[in-house]
Amino acid sequence: MEDLLRIDTFAYNGAYTYDDLEFALTHCRRFTIMYGPGVLETTNVRPLHGPGGLWSEPSHPGGHGQQRLFMRPTMRAPSSERNRRAQRLLALNRQAATEAVPTVFYRLLAYLFQHDRLDKSYTTNPDCLENKVLPMICVNNAETAVIRVLGSNEDVMCDVCDLVLPAAQYQADFLENHTVPCPRCSESQGRRSERTAPILQPAVTMLDEIPDSQNIFHPMADDSDVLLLVGIPCMEPQLETLVKDMARMARQSDRRVVYIGLELLPKSGWSQIVDVHLRVDPLHWAERHLEKLVATSHESCNGLEALESFFVPPPVPFELGTDVGQFLFSGSVNDCRLCFKSGPDAPDDTCCVHLFELSPSHVDASTDMRRMLEKFVCPGCFVSASGEPYPHSVCPAPCRLPEPLISPPRLVVYLFYIHEFRYTATYMARAVAYTWNERGWPCRVVPISLDDLAHNVSVDVLNKQNLWNYRSYRVFALYLTHALTPSLNIQTSATHAEPVDVVIDMTLTAIQPVLLHAASLDVILLCCGHLFKSPQLVGYLQQLMSQWPILENIVGCLNTRLPASVTTSLLSSVVVDALGYGREFPTSFVENWMRDEMASSLTDLILFSQKSEPMIYRFAPMQTRPLGRPLPSVLHTCDCKNVPPTARNVKKEWIVKWQVRRPKSVRWLDPVRSFYITDHVTTFPSVSHSLYQRLEHQELTIRLMCNGLSYA
Numbered sequence: 001m002e003d004l005l006r007i008d009t010f011a012y013n014g015a016y017t018y019d020d021l022e023f024a025l026t027h028c029r030r031f032t033i034m035y036g037p038g039v040l041e042t043t044n045v046r047p048l049h050g051p052g053g054l055w056s057e058p059s060h061p062g063g064h065g066q067q068r069l070f071m072r073p074t075m076r077a078p079s080s081e082r083n084r085r086a087q088r089l090l091a092l093n094r095q096a097a098t099e100a101v102p103t104v105f106y107r108l109l110a111y112l113f114q115h116d117r118l119d120k121s122y123t124t125n126p127d128c129l130e131n132k133v134l135p136m137i138c139v140n141n142a143e144t145a146v147i148r149v150l151g152s153n154e155d156v157m158c159d160v161c162d163l164v165l166p167a168a169q170y171q172a173d174f175l176e177n178h179t180v181p182c183p184r185c186s187e188s189q190g191r192r193s194e195r196t197a198p199i200l201q202p203a204v205t206m207l208d209e210i211p212d213s214q215n216i217f218h219p220m221a222d223d224s225d226v227l228l229l230v231g232i233p234c235m236e237p238q239l240e241t242l243v244k245d246m247a248r249m250a251r252q253s254d255r256r257v258v259y260i261g262l263e264l265l266p267k268s269g270w271s272q273i274v275d276v277h278l279r280v281d282p283l284h285w286a287e288r289h290l291e292k293l294v295a296t297s298h299e300s301c302n303g304l305e306a307l308e309s310f311f312v313p314p315p316v317p318f319e320l321g322t323d324v325g326q327f328l329f330s331g332s333v334n335d336c337r338l339c340f341k342s343g344p345d346a347p348d349d350t351c352c353v354h355l356f357e358l359s360p361s362h363v364d365a366s367t368d369m370r371r372m373l374e375k376f377v378c379p380g381c382f383v384s385a386s387g388e389p390y391p392h393s394v395c396p397a398p399c400r401l402p403e404p405l406i407s408p409p410r411l412v413v414y415l416f417y418i419h420e421f422r423y424t425a426t427y428m429a430r431a432v433a434y435t436w437n438e439r440g441w442p443c444r445v446v447p448i449s450l451d452d453l454a455h456n457v458s459v460d461v462l463n464k465q466n467l468w469n470y471r472s473y474r475v476f477a478l479y480l481t482h483a484l485t486p487s488l489n490i491q492t493s494a495t496h497a498e499p500v501d502v503v504i505d506m507t508l509t510a511i512q513p514v515l516l517h518a519a520s521l522d523v524i525l526l527c528c529g530h531l532f533k534s535p536q537l538v539g540y541l542q543q544l545m546s547q548w549p550i551l552e553n554i555v556g557c558l559n560t561r562l563p564a565s566v567t568t569s570l571l572s573s574v575v576v577d578a579l580g581y582g583r584e585f586p587t588s589f590v591e592n593w594m595r596d597e598m599a600s601s602l603t604d605l606i607l608f609s610q611k612s613e614p615m616i617y618r619f620a621p622m623q624t625r626p627l628g629r630p631l632p633s634v635l636h637t638c639d640c641k642n643v644p645p646t647a648r649n650v651k652k653e654w655i656v657k658w659q660v661r662r663p664k665s666v667r668w669l670d671p672v673r674s675f676y677i678t679d680h681v682t683t684f685p686s687v688s689h690s691l692y693q694r695l696e697h698q699e700l701t702i703r704l705m706c707n708g709l710s711y712a
Helices: 018-026 081-099 104-114 167-175 183-188 237-252 282-295 303-311 324-329 367-375 419-437 450-454 500-510 535-547 564-580 585-595 597-602
Strands: 003-006 031-035 118-123 146-148 151-157 164-166 201-204 226-230 256-260 276-279 315-318 337-341 350-354 411-417 443-449 474-480 489-493 496-499 521-527 551-558 604-609 612-620 654-658 663-666 679-683 702-705 708-711
Touching: 018 282, 031 104, 031 237, 081 151, 081 167, 081 201, 104 118, 104 282, 151 167, 164 167, 226 237, 226 282, 237 256, 411 419, 411 450, 411 564, 419 443, 419 474, 419 564, 443 450, 450 489, 450 496, 450 500, 474 500, 474 564, 489 500, 496 500, 500 521, 500 535, 521 564, 535 551, 535 604, 535 612, 551 585, 564 585, 585 604
Parallel strands: 031 118, 031 226, 118 146, 226 256, 256 276, 315 337, 411 443, 411 474, 474 521, 496 654, 521 551
Antiparallel strands: 003 276, 151 164, 151 201, 337 350, 489 496, 551 604, 604 612, 612 679, 654 663, 702 708
């Protein structure tokens, strides 16, 4: 119950607990609160909308579906069945509200108002239970503490003359399913009978009549510290839009936004407007918070500072002479501020910097650093005697900070595909972006058709202005295509194929403006065939990496034995592990590859890296296999043209334009065959006259056991 769910990664650190947030909220000076049906759980009063609401019954006034709930123009006729049903439901709810005892949340509301700590209170409940604890407050004025967003159930009104009357005097008529004509309209129109006079309508706002949020929240004051959203189920789109607009206005006024409720908010749409989601029962939170307010002193120096002590993570002490990379990777300090000490010569001379807002250069007296010093003050850097902070200045950095930790992990994914793989490419791109965004990291996916690039069609590849700061993002490129093994070509369209290095160079040239400001580039080639069984191609790719210094790693997946979409989970885990957490890309790829049963059993790998020789992970016949491990079922190899499974020697024939010359028949491509599970053999190839002569034959047999990994 006391669970904190982080919504905004950069606003809250998971090291803090429920008590820390309660301490911050207890010391806030003033609150702005918006509450909903979640504060009515112990009463018989029912809300208008949402599960269990008045309009969710089978006999609700809308008739069919909640999108037609109680449209007011259909109720003006005296014989309107909708009006009678609606008035009876509201009358029953009004009777329950009269007998109900206000919950602990309303006592908390009264306590905050009496101690001048409640700026405004907005409610989506038209039951008017707050009148029992705040009887002297007039409602819906600029000076009031309670504003009813959806109107009041204690009143009825006439749409023609705008007459507002108390609903209590017509309670008996409404319970008996009678309509009540407007008395003013009946008197002014003497020649008409009461039967033709307009009838009184409920003074509540329906789903299709929710007013503009600017008019509702205009009187919101600027002296509150935090906006609390308590027990508001955002089930209806109109109500959800209203709550989001209020949260955005609060964020624009430098308020913190805390959502309190058991409902799980989706990250899309809420991560930028809600700082913390406190997943707890609203009544349980209200009872506990009221006890803390009564037990503690009510004198608060500054509520905003108390909140900042919660939302801004504390600094981590760092001594000179310590390896920065080892220090950062030793603990969960990626979201923390670092306090750099200048050494024993000047122990009191410190500087506080925000790790994510450092420039890519060395830590020096730069403009960004001075701006950080003015904005942040280290809570731990105080003179114990006087209580004043140490003089802050910039100290020389012991070494350069690792690039991935200077900025938040940001990723740009370029997906190059042929038209045949367009649906698979979309699926894989969404999976990679979803896995990346699940950690709260920003990501952009740019799918590009190789057909368009090959035919010089203008494509949107983004540019530097549309991205982030210099060297604050990584680029990941994925190629989905077919391989033509004898000619060392890959397809760029159904009738066009070019060498691998030419295609990679063409695509990297297209996105060169983005690469000039990126921190790194990693490439994965996902294609079919035995394309990389050629020392000539190995030499081409090594030469290509020397021409593009930003290109750190190339991984070739020889995907001859399973569909490309099956490797989606492997690619998602590799991208997050290697590019997100800063691990070595080849090591991370191989480890995740071995853990993936389908990929490790049916896919060969070749790794090119700037820091090591090319490495191949291929299949070799094995004598035995681990007991209890079933063979994977292989349905088809790829999206190539189907080949009869009995015709083992049948070759595929594709007519392609090789290097845009004359049409040429390519009569070789691996047909579908049956394969057995094998161990993984690591070899180190070199460019020579024979295929993959080994510089140093190191055979590493890795058996994937049922209970983990073991190395033989």
